[in-house]
Amino acid sequence: MFSGQLPHYVEPRKLADQGGLISGQTTVSALPRLGDFEHSQSQPVGVALTFERDADDGQRIVHGTVSTELVMTCQRCLEPVSCTVTAEVMLALVWSEEEIQALPERYDPWLVTDDKMPLATLLEEELLLALPLVATHEQCPTRLPEGDEPEDNASAGKADNPFAVLASLKGSQK
Template sequence: MFALDEQRLRTVSGSASGSVMLTCQRCLEPVSVDVEAEVNLAMVLNEEQAKNLPRYYDPLIVEAEDVELLSLIEDELILSLPLVAYHEDCSIQTSFGDVDEAARTQEKKPNPFSVLAELKNKADKS
């Protein structure tokens, strides 16, 4: 909504919401994330005017150019995205391949420290 407030400031206020697909940072599968943005802007011509705005307004600097409403809403929605997107309950694959095969491979490998253990036993007996 475009309006003039009691201080005669041109304002833009409203809300936008939607759903976007992001990559889950746990399982790297797509996850749907709901985003919402509240917009409460006051139009100003320069940085000096922006510094003098009341705290409840964010500045929208318009320097003799048209304001693109679509990019304004897009920017606000991007700012409302979560830092990390993830599923509430996603199964993380922690091992690749057959678990039994990995256990058998570990059993077949000789312990590299077994030689040291034998040397220590011989030293203890002497």
């Protein structure tokens, strides 16, 4: 149905009943909740979503992928690292909290509150949920400190002994 330029709003119920397909691209800058990724604002966000009814139970569902490249901070070396973030979408459209409880476990709920829903909200949610827990380089570009040498530890222990002053006071009292 929609290909190329993504719509700002979608009618999920109508799309699911018609077997609609949304595919195309937007940019990270079009998704306000991803504003913290300042070095990724011009990156494309690829979207391929299918709206349909589940063949088994007739539930209206949305499935597909949302993917982009985000520049994050490596948690080892604190340098920028580019991470591919791909969200596998498998949602069931629900209109109330009670319907969420009755959903099969293979679906996550998408609470539809209006006939028209902003597509950006769905894309943001899915990408935020797909972020890696810890962003790291495969091989950090800068050498990381590996710890102190044993000889340095011994000399540092003598020089930085917090009780050295107390030992000298104890010796002067005798």
